[in-house]
Every structure is written in C-alpha cells, then in structure tokens.
Amino acid sequence: MIELARPAYLWAGAVLASVPVLLHLLRARERVRKPLPTARFLTPDPRRRVRIHRRPDQILLLLLRMSIAAAIGAAFAGPRWIGPANGTATVVVVDAGAATRPVWEAVRDLAGPDGPADRLELALVRPGDAGAPTLVRLDSELPGRESWTELAPDEQAGEVRLGHLLRALRDVAGRSTGVDSLSARIVTVPGWAAWGPGVRELRDSLWPGRIELVVPAVPRSPGTEPRAQTVVVQADAPLRALVATALAVLGVAADTLATGAGAEADGDDEADADRVVRLRVGREESLGPLWQAAPPTGPEADSQDGSAPGPDREAEAGSEREAGPEADERRPPDSTAAAASGRSAVADAFLLLDGRVLPGAGSPPRGIPSPGSTVPLLRTGGRPAAAARVGALDCDIALPLTPGAPILGSGDLAVLLDAVLREACGVAEAAGAEEAWRALLERDGTGAGDRSRAGSDPNGRVAAADVRGARAGLSLTRLLLALALAMGVAEIWTTRRMHDRRSRSAVEDRR
Amino acid sequence: MTVPDEILPPELLDGLDDLEWAARMVARGLGPGIHTSPFVGQGEEFERHRPYQQGDDLRHLDWRLLARTDRLHVRRFREASNVHTVFVVDASASMDFAGTGGDVTKLRYAVLLAAALGYVARSGGDVLGLVIPGGTRGTPATILPPRPGRERWKAFLHALQATGPGRLDTTSPESGPVQGGLPGSLAVALEESAGLLPRGGRLVVLSDFLDGQDVDGVLRTPGELRARGDDGVAIRILTPEGLGEAGGEHALWTDPEHPERSLPGTPGRDPGYRARLDAYYDAVSGPLEALGVSWYEARSTDPPLPLVRRWIREGSGRRRR
Numbered sequence: 001m002i003e004l005a006r007p008a009y010l011w012a013g014a015v016l017a018s019v020p021v022l023l024h025l026l027r028a029r030e031r032v033r034k035p036l037p038t039a040r041f042l043t044p045d046p047r048r049r050v051r052i053h054r055r056p057d058q059i060l061l062l063l064l065r066m067s068i069a070a071a072i073g074a075a076f077a078g079p080r081w082i083g084p085a086n087g088t089a090t091v092v093v094v095d096a097g098a099a100t101r102p103v104w105e106a107v108r109d110l111a112g113p114d115g116p117a118d119r120l121e122l123a124l125v126r127p128g129d130a131g132a133p134t135l136v137r138l139d140s141e142l143p144g145r146e147s148w149t150e151l152a153p154d155e156q157a158g159e160v161r162l163g164h165l166l167r168a169l170r171d172v173a174g175r176s177t178g179v180d181s182l183s184a185r186i187v188t189v190p191g192w193a194a195w196g197p198g199v200r201e202l203r204d205s206l207w208p209g210r211i212e213l214v215v216p217a218v219p220r221s222p223g224t225e226p227r228a229q230t231v232v233v234q235a236d237a238p239l240r241a242l243v244a245t246a247l248a249v250l251g252v253a254a255d256t257l258a259t260g261a262g263a264e265a266d267g268d269d270e271a272d273a274d275r276v277v278r279l280r281v282g283r284e285e286s287l288g289p290l291w292q293a294a295p296p297t298g299p300e301a302d303s304q305d306g307s308a309p310g311p312d313r314e315a316e317a318g319s320e321r322e323a324g325p326e327a328d329e330r331r332p333p334d335s336t337a338a339a340a341s342g343r344s345a346v347a348d349a350f351l352l353l354d355g356r357v358l359p360g361a362g363s364p365p366r367g368i369p370s371p372g373s374t375v376p377l378l379r380t381g382g383r384p385a386a387a388a389r390v391g392a393l394d395c396d397i398a399l400p401l402t403p404g405a406p407i408l409g410s411g412d413l414a415v416l417l418d419a420v421l422r423e424a425c426g427v428a429e430a431a432g433a434e435e436a437w438r439a440l441l442e443r444d445g446t447g448a449g450d451r452s453r454a455g456s457d458p459n460g461r462v463a464a465a466d467v468r469g470a471r472a473g474l475s476l477t478r479l480l481l482a483l484a485l486a487m488g489v490a491e492i493w494t495t496r497r498m499h500d501r502r503s504r505s506a507v508e509d510r511r
Numbered sequence: 512m513t514v515p516d517e518i519l520p521p522e523l524l525d526g527l528d529d530l531e532w533a534a535r536m537v538a539r540g541l542g543p544g545i546h547t548s549p550f551v552g553q554g555e556e557f558e559r560h561r562p563y564q565q566g567d568d569l570r571h572l573d574w575r576l577l578a579r580t581d582r583l584h585v586r587r588f589r590e591a592s593n594v595h596t597v598f599v600v601d602a603s604a605s606m607d608f609a610g611t612g613g614d615v616t617k618l619r620y621a622v623l624l625a626a627a628l629g630y631v632a633r634s635g636g637d638v639l640g641l642v643i644p645g646g647t648r649g650t651p652a653t654i655l656p657p658r659p660g661r662e663r664w665k666a667f668l669h670a671l672q673a674t675g676p677g678r679l680d681t682t683s684p685e686s687g688p689v690q691g692g693l694p695g696s697l698a699v700a701l702e703e704s705a706g707l708l709p710r711g712g713r714l715v716v717l718s719d720f721l722d723g724q725d726v727d728g729v730l731r732t733p734g735e736l737r738a739r740g741d742d743g744v745a746i747r748i749l750t751p752e753g754l755g756e757a758g759g760e761h762a763l764w765t766d767p768e769h770p771e772r773s774l775p776g777t778p779g780r781d782p783g784y785r786a787r788l789d790a791y792y793d794a795v796s797g798p799l800e801a802l803g804v805s806w807y808e809a810r811s812t813d814p815p816l817p818l819v820r821r822w823i824r825e826g827s828g829r830r831r832r
Contacts, residue, residue, distance in 0.1 A: 033765055034611075034762045035765050035766075036753065036765070037721050037768065038784075041783075041784050041788045042764055042774040042775075043776055043783040044776060
C-alpha cells in the first residue's frame with residue numbers, strides 16, 4: 001500500500017493533467033486550412049463538424065503530457081510505501097500508577113479496542129522503584145475483570161510520567177510492524193507535571209498512525225464518585241463542547257454542563273460538588289478589561305518573590321490557597337485532601353504547579369494567584385488569545401471570539417489543546433519544573449522535545465520506522481520525478497517529430 | 512510505333528532535368544510520320560550539307576569546305592514556316608498547386624506541355640516565342656519574341672525551365688524571385704504576346720484561367736487576334752481536386768491568389784461546386800470557341816501525350832479561315 005503525505009498535491013496533479021486535454025480539445029477545433037485555387041466555387045458549409053485529425057502520435061503526446069502532470073503531482077504528494085495490506089493493530093498502554101488506581105475498573109473499559117482490530121497489543125506501565133517504570137506486556141486479549149483487578153496498582157504506587165507511557169508505546173508498537181494502520185492508545189489520568197514532555201513527544205514524534213489519548217473521568221479522591229465536580233459552562237453550544245473537551249483532556253471531570261450563556265449550576269449541585277469550575281466564554285471586547293487588568297507575568301514577575309519555584313511549592317501553594325476566605329465558603333473539604341495528595345483539580349493545579357507568583361492586591365503573598373488575576377493560556381500573534389482567570393475557587397477560561405472569525409472547529413480544537421498544553425509546558429518550564437522532567441527524560445532515554453535525540457533512541461523503533469518510511473517515500477518521489485523527466489524528453493522528441501511532419505505536409509500542400 | 516500514354520506520365524517527365532529531352536520523348540512517343548519533316552531550303556538556321564548537283568545555286572556553295580576537301584557541297588538551311596507561335600504559360604499563384612494526391616503542379620505540367628508542343632511546332636517549322644506572366648508589378652516575367660534559330664529554342668526551354676515559384680524574374684534587372692503573379696497578370700501577358708505576333712501567327716495559352724479578377728481581359732486579346740486572322744489555342748489545366756474529383760475532406764479552403772478568401776467545404780462532395788465550376792469555364796470557353804479559339808482541357812495528373820497527339824491531329828491549332 002502507498003500512503004500519501006500530501007494528498008492535495010495529487011488533486012493538483014489531476015487538475016494539471018486536465019490542462020493538456022483542454023488544450024488538445026481547443027486545438028482540435030481549429031479548422032484544417034488547405035489551398036484550393038477554385039475555392040471560390042465552394043458552397044460554404046460552416047455547420048459541418050470539422051473532422052479532427054487524431055494521429056497516433058497526437059494521442060501519444062496527449063498521454064505523455066497527462067502522465068507528466070500526474071507524475072509530478074504524485075511526486076509532490078509524498079508517496080510512501082507502507083507495505084502490503086496486513087490489517088490494523090491497536091496498541092494500548094495503560095498507566096498502572098497512582099493516577100489510575102482510583103478508576104482502575106474504568107480503565108479496563110477504556111483499554112479494549114473500540115472496533116474490530118486484527119491485532120491487539122496491551123501493556124501496563126508500572127512505576128519502578130528508582131523512577132524507571134516497568135513494562136508489563138499482557139496477552140493479546142483483554143484480561144477478565146478478576147484478572148484485571150489483580151493487576152491494579154497498589155496504594156504505594158507512584159506516578160507514571162507521560163514520557164514513560166510514550167516510550168512504552170513505542171516499544172509495544174514496535175512489535176506491530178507491517179500493518180496498514182496502527183491505533184495507539186494511552187489510558188492515563190495525566191497530571192500537569194507529566195504533560196510537558198508528553199506533549200512535546202507527541203508533537204515532535206513522527207508517528208505513522210494516530211495516537212489516541214484516553215483520559216477517563218476520575219474522582220480527585222479515592223472512593224469519590226466522578227460527579228464530585230461541577231463545571232458550569234457559560235458559552236454557546238460549539239464553544240461549550242470545546243471547553244468541555246478541553247477540560248476532559250486536562251483531567252477535569254465535567255459532570256454538569258449548564259447550557260446557554262449565563263447558565264448557572266443550581267445551588268445544590270454546587271454544594272455537593274467537589275469543586276465548581278466556572279467557564280466563561282466571551283467575545284474579545286468583553287475580555288478587553290480582562291487583558292488590561294492582567295498583571296505582569298513572566299520572569300520579572302517570577303523574580304519578584306525571589307522564591308525557588310518547583311514542585312516543592314505545590315503543597316505550600318495548596319495550603320495557602322486553602323487559606324483564602326472564599327475558599328472556605330465554596331470548597332468542600334474533599335478538595336483539601338485532593339490538593340494535599342497532589343491530585344488537586346487541574347484548573348487550580350495548573351496554576352499551582354507552575355509555581356508562579358502572581359502579585360495581586362491583598363492576595364496571599366506566595367504561590368497563589370490573586371483572585372481576579374489572569375494567566376494567559378494561548379497566544380496568537382504575540383497577544384493573548386485566551387486566558388484563565390483565577391478566582392478564589394473558580395477558574396474562568398476565557399476564549400475570545402474575534403468578530404468575523406470562524407467558529408472553532410475540530411481542527412481548531414486540536415490547535416487549542418496543543419496551545420493550552422504548550423502554554424502549560426512553558427509556564428512549568430519557567431517555574432523550573434522542566435528540570436525535573438528533563439532529568440527524568442534523560443534517564444529513561446526518550447529524548448522528549450528533541451527530534452534528533454528521538455531518532456537516536458536505541459529503542460526508537462518508531463523513529464527507525466519513520467526513517468524507513470521517509471526513505472521509501474524519497475525513492476518513490478525520485479522514481480516519479482525521473483519518470484516525469486523521461487516522459488518530458490519523449491514529449492519533446494514527439495513534438496519535434498510532429499512539427500517536422502507538419503512542416504513537410506505544409507510544403508506538400510503548398511505544392 | 513506509338514508509345515502507350517501511361518509510359519510518359521507527368522511525374523516521369525517532371526523528373527527529367529533536361530526539358531528538351533522530355534519534350535523530345537513526348538514528340539517521339541507520337542510515332543513516326545506524325546510530325547512533319549522540316550522544310551529545308553531558304554532560311555536562317557543551318558540544317559546540313561549536300562553534294563552539289565547541277566542547277567544548285569552557287570551562292571549556297573560552301574567554299575571553305577571546297578578548299579579543304581576539294582569537293583563541292585552546298586549548305587542547306589531549315590526553312591521557317593513563317594508561322595509565329597507564342598506560348599503564354601500562366602505562372603500565377605493558382606498554378607502553383609498540385610492538389611492533395613498529385614506530385615506535379617499545374618505550372619510544371621504547363622511547362623512540360625509547352626515544351627512538348629513547342630518541340631512539335633518547331634519541328635513543323637514554327638517560330639517560337641514565349642511570354643510568362645508573373646512579374647512583380649503584374650507585367651510579364653519573361654518575354655521572348657518569336658525568332659527562328661536554335662538559340663531561341665534554347666532560350667525558350669531555359670525560360671520554361673526557370674519558371675516556377677522561387678525562380679528568377681528574367682525581365683527584372685534586380686532579378687527577384689517570382690512568387691506567383693498578380694491578379695490580371697494573365698490578361699496583361701496576353702496583350703503583350705499579341706504585340707509580338709505578326710499577322711497569321713498563333714497564340715497558345717496554357718492556364719487554369721482562374722484569373723478571376725479580369726476574365727474579360729483574358730477574353731479580349733484572343734478575340735482581337737482572331738479578328739485579324741491569327742490562330743488561338745487555349746489549354747485549361749486543372750487538378751482532380753480542382754475539378755471536384757478529389758478532396759473529400761472537409762476543410763477551410765484558401766484561394767492561393769487571394770489568401771484572405773477562405774471557405775469551409777468539401778469539394779469532392781459538393782454538387783454545387785462542380786456546377787459552378789462548369790458554369791465558370793463555360794463562360795470562358797464558350798466565347799473563345801465562338802471566336803474560333805481551340806479549347807483543350809487537361810488534367811495535371813494525366814500524361815501529356817494524348818493532348819499532344821490531339822493537337823497534331825487537329826492541325827496544331829490551325830483552323831481554316
């Protein structure tokens with residue numbers, strides 16, 4: 001099978017190939033001119049269709065020109081030989097760490113293939129003692145529930161970083177060679193600390209197939225139902241779904257989605273909720289004051305407090321956040337435990353894990369963004385395009401809509417999520433958390449964020465496969481271009497031959 | 512012995528570089544006794560020596576030969592018939608056409624035919640002249656007044672051989688190439704040739720008579736010549752395609768003499784085409800024949816021998832007055 005990297009060029013080639021056909025048709029409409037001294041005695045017959053001369057070399061010339069255009073289009077389409085049809089394979093890597101322990105049963109449901117797959121490769125990644133995870137390959141069938149329960153991580157299990165999961169994904173997927181398509185699935189509940197390298201790994205890796213990240217809705221404390229959080233979305237329908245999806249990827253379980261702008265969760269829901277996240281989506285003009293009110297951020301702001309940012313500050317920040325007056329009113333006690341366990345709600349955790357100190361009037365001095373302060377999440381053209389506004393207990397993600405701008409679609413969703421996560425990485429990097437990640441990645445050898453290092457990964461089967469694919473694509477491209485060149489030479493030769501014949505014919509006609 | 516017609520097709524004659532040879536082949540193909548023997552006697556062109564006989568005029572005694580050989584011989588001369596024949600070969604653009612299936616253009620066919628007829632006429636003692644229209648200003652490109660002698664015959668053949676597209680205009684000091692004639696040039700050439708002919712002369716016109724701009728001018732000169740007692744011969748040369756016998760392909764047909772005129776059609780499948788063509792030539796040949804001008808029709812793909820044979824059989828274009 002041949003896979004095209006840029007199928008649009010194939011269509012462009014098809015359009016280009018139609019040009020010679022049009023030219024031939026247009027030229028065929030030209031009348032054949034012949035001399036006849038007694039032409040004045042002819043009965044004019046303009047209605048009759050002029051017979052089109054179709055010599056074999058003309059047909060050959062037409063086919064050559066069409067083939068040249070098609071070959072050039074196909075060459076630019078980036079064809080790659082991906083082997084014969086061998087079906088599909090589903091590779092599932094399950095995070096068997098502390099993150100998925102509360103939702104282990106739900107993880108099993110997510111680990112199975114969605115549809116019929118010719119091959120299933122299932123593996124668990126357990127946190128190791130020295131930080132190096134252990135890869136446990138399972139059979140090609142999903143274990144039964146009892147067996148699955150036995151595989152559940154124990155209470156002392158640590159976190160599994162996304163980098164570990166990606167590396168495990170490579171190892172397991174390496175066994176599924178020769179398939180037409182490869183569906184890779186990672187079942188995890190990522191924390192913000194794990195996202196940075198993972199996102200870069202996703203962004204920088206040349207994965208031959210599609211990677212699907214499945215994030216189950218998890219309670220923030222063991223034994224708590226997933227509905228412990230309430231998300232109130234104040235947005236129009238498409239953006240509401242967008243934000244809800246974003247929150248799902250961010251690890252926020254959204255049980256209640258209020259509909260319509262200005263909707264509010266009822267008081268009972270908020271009272272029962274683990275926490276309340278309010279999302280407000282508005283237009284740019286309504287967010288203008290928000291941008292203006294945004295306090296200075298960045299290294300200057302970071303250096304103001306002079307404290308060393310890092311993961312160690314999470315607990316401190318969490319404790320200080322709990323000290324806020326509004327937190328006492330709106331946050332249930334369970335959230336304290338969640339924050340203490342490092343599994344605090346992602347919206348807040350994002351702001352806490354970055355270690356950034358956002359100065360604000362009357363705010364707690366360190367580690368906690370002031371109520372009403374703004375952290376830019378997205379930047380477009382150097383200016384903030386979306387922002388998270390920090391309330392005492394709420395986090396408003398503001399998505400500005402520029403008048404006239406198209407509604408965000410599914411493609412924009414991917415861009416949005418990537419930008420959100422990129423921003424998270426950047427914030428975390430500025431906070432110094434990157435050092436820990438980098439150390440981790442260097443230790444496990446994934447080389448996240450560095451494509452050259454990813455290609456030099458001794459276990460990088462994916463990288464090797466990509467090189468093979470790239471070489472096959474290059475050879476196919478060269479072959480097509482060489483074919484186009486050869487056909488071009490043949491076209492020139494045929495054209496000259498036809499021109500000479502036409503000249504001779506003209507001389508004979510003149511005689 | 513009479514040679515079959517198909518032995519001397521126009522393609523064969525056209526391939527001969529020597530036009531006199533081609534003309535002689537045609538004449539010899541007529542068979543013995545067809546053409547008249549040359550008149551020997553008073554004339555300007557030396558024919559041969561003959562031993563002196565009693566009664567011969569001593570003025571014709573070759574004294575130099577007597578001094579060298581000590582024998583008496585008299586000089587015999589080719590006697591001119593006093594019939595001046597001027598050939599007019601139309602070299603207009605319409606004559607430079609061979610048709611789709613032909614190899615010999617109408618002009619080349621006219622040249623071959625003029626050479627063969629000239630050979631026969633000269634053998635009969637005629638004095639030959641030649642006028643070829645196609646000058647750059649509508650005037651004749653070549654004018655050879657009728658004169659006896661072999662030198663004139665050579666010049667006659669040379670001028671014929673030089674006639675054609677891209678050949679030199681022998682009358683112009685600049686000697687530019689002759690690329691067909693101008694409209695009306697045939698009528699001018701006929702007027703020019705009429706001035707070259709004494710009374711009792713003969714005008715032979717080889718053309719397709721498609722000088723459509725000036726048909727009246729073409730008809731005027733033969734009428735004047737006939738009125739004063741001269742003979743006239745008109746040989747119409749057409750290609751099969753021009754006759755509507757070929758050209759089954761639909762195309763945009765362009766008149767070479769008027770390139771701006773183009774008509775779409777199919778000559779071979781156009782009944783109106785042949786009718787209009789016949790009507791046109793009836794309008795040309797009718798008045799000419801009424802004046803006593805002999806009208807011949809030739810096809811450029813046919814061997815010229817039958818026409819030459821017919822020419823001789825009918826008295827070389829001479830008519831009783």
